[in-house]
Amino acid sequence: MSSTLSPNQGLPDFTGLAEKLQEAAQALLALSSPVIMKSDEPPPAVEKAPPEIRSFRIPGYMLAKEKQMLEILKAENWQEMFDKTYDQLYTLALLMQHFETDEKIDGFSVQQMGNTLMAPLDMLSRLCSLVADFKPVTAEH
Secondary structure (H helix, E strand, O other): OOOOOOOOOOOHHHHHHHHHHHHHHHHHHHOOOOOOOOOOOOOOOOOOOOOOOEEEEEEEEHHHHHHHHHHHHOOHHHHHHHHHHHHHHHHHHHHHHHHOOOOOOOHHHHHHHHHHHHHHHHHHHHHHHHOOOEEOOOOOO
């Protein structure tokens, strides 16, 4: 991942990175539940559509991965896994947004932030991989 360097300090542009992290966190939240919103804005008006029941064929090995991920995050269900991953990304992005633009940060601090960011990004990648292997069951099956 390339980051924009500040012309004065030669440091990454944490504001831009924080915005990208918030976008990723918002996308994760939207994927997990469009009902829960983490902002002060009211939810957008949505037409009342009838509920839809969907069935998916999930490979057996994915069930073991799902159980492992639930245990890692100490989560009861998918919603809680997504929420915990979102919260980690959101918190880090929020902290990064509050850095002063002229604040000097050493390389160790940047490395620590990168290491901290890797945990929720790894979990997001694992969740996306898990969902990608769900195969919709058609009426013919």
